[in-house]
Amino acid sequence: MNSVILTVHQLNEYVRILLVRDPMLQNVRVRGEISNFKLHSSGHMYFTLKDEQDRIQCVLFKQRNQALSFIPENGMRVIAKGMVSLYTRDGQYQLYVDEMERDGLGDLYLKFEALKKKLREEGLFDAVYKKPLPLLPSKIAVITSHTGAAVRDIIRVTRQRNKNVDLLILPVAVQGQAAPEQIAKAIDYANTRDDIDLIITGRGGGSIEELWAFNEEIVAWAIFRSEIPVISAVGHETDFTIADFVADLRAATPSNAAELAVPETSYMLSVVEGMKKNLADSMIGYLTDKRHQLERLKNHYVFQTPRLLLDQQNQYLDHLNQRLVNAVKTGVDRKIDNISRLASSLQALSPLNVLARGYAIAVPKGQTTPVRSISQLSPDQQLSIRFADGRAVCSVEEINPLDNDNII
DSSP, X not given: OOOOOOOHHHHHHHHHHHHHHOHHHHSEEEEEEEEEEEEOTTSOEEEEEEOSSOEEEEEEOHHHHTTOSSOOOTTEEEEEXXXXXXXXXXXXXXXXXXXXXXXXXXXXXXXXHHHXXXXXXXXXXXXXXXXXXXXXXXXXXXXXXXXXXXXXXXXXXXXXXXXXXXEEEEEOOOSSTTHHHHHHHHHHHHXXXXXXXXXXXXXXXXXXXXXXXXXXXXXXXHHHXXXXXXXXXXXXXXXXXXXXXXXXXXXXXXXXHHHHHSOOHHHHHHHHHHHHHHHHXXXXXXXXXXXXXXXXHHXXXXXXXXXXXXXHXXXXXXXXXXXXXXXXXXXXXXXXXXXXXXXHHHHHHOHHHHHHTTOOEEEETTOOXXXXXXXXXXXXXXXXXXXXXXXXEEEOOOOOOOXXXXXX
C-alpha cells in the first residue's frame, strides 16, 4: 500500500484539526508555574507553564489579558483555562489561554522573596553602601559566561563607545550548581587586583531557574563586600535578581551595563570642548571686568590731579594737629584747675591759718604732742608755745580751770 505524501503544512494542519476536534482540549484547565514570561509590545503575553516534569508554551492575547486582576510574574503558580491547538508555523502545540487565576507562588519565587527580605533587613540593599562608578574606567572586569551573548554584547558596546577601555574577561558558569561559587570567587579575585576600576557581572535573559545563580546569598555577599563598584546586568529589563538589589548599580541588560560603565569618546570630547569654551568665556569675562576697573581707576580724580590729593591730606594733617594741640591744652588747663582747687582745700585746712587768727599751740618741752587739757600740765613745767610767726618757751606758774563766764 502506498502511503500518502504530505507537505509539512498539510501535516501540521491535520494535527491542528485533530486537536481542535477533541472536546476536552477545547476547554482545559492547567495548573503550573510561570517561567520565561514576556509582555510583547503588542500587548500579548507569552510564557511557559511548567511542573516538576514537563512544560507547555502558552499565549494570552491582549483582549483577554486586560481582564486579569494581577500582573503575571516568573515563578508565579497559576491555573490557566483555554484551548490546546497547534501553531502550524513552528509545528509546536501550545495553550491559548482565555482566563487565568493565581494558584499561589512558586517555590523559587517564595525562596527569592524570603532571601530578599532577609538581606534587606541585614542592610545589604541600603543606599549608603552604594559606591559611585568611576567617570573614566581604564579596565573593567567582566564576570560572565565566555560563550554567551552577554559577553559579546559588552565587548561590542565597549569598543563602540571607547576603544581605550580594557576588558578583563573572567569566565564563569552562569547557571547550575557550580555557578554561584564561581561568580563569588571571580568577584573576590577582581578585588585582589590593582588595575580593575569596575566590575560587570551578569548574563542574558532566561527563566527564573536559569537566572537563579544571581539569587544566591553567596553571590550577594561577594558583591556587598567588593571594594570595587559592581554593575549587575542579569537578564532582560523585566528580570530582577538579588544581585540587582545589592549591586552599586543595576543595568537592564548586559549591553546597557556597558553603556552605563563606558562614556562615549565623542561625548567626552564634547564635554571637554564645552568645558574649554566655558573656561575661555569665563576668562574673557574676567579680563573684561578687570579692564573696566582699570579704566575707572585711570580716570579717577586722584590720578588726574595727584597734587590735590596731597593738599587735601596736608589740610587734614593740619586739622589733626590743631585737634591734638587743643586736646593737650584742654587737658593741662583741667589739671591746673584741679590742682588749684586742691591747694585751696589744703590751705583752708592748714593749722597755720588758725595760728594767724591769734591762736597758739602749746607743746611740753621735749615732746611733740600738743597739750589739749590743763590736766596734762603741772607747775613749773616748761612749754614750747608755737605762734604764727615763731616760738616761745614758757614755764607754768599757775593752773586755773576755765571760768564759764570768761572765754580767756
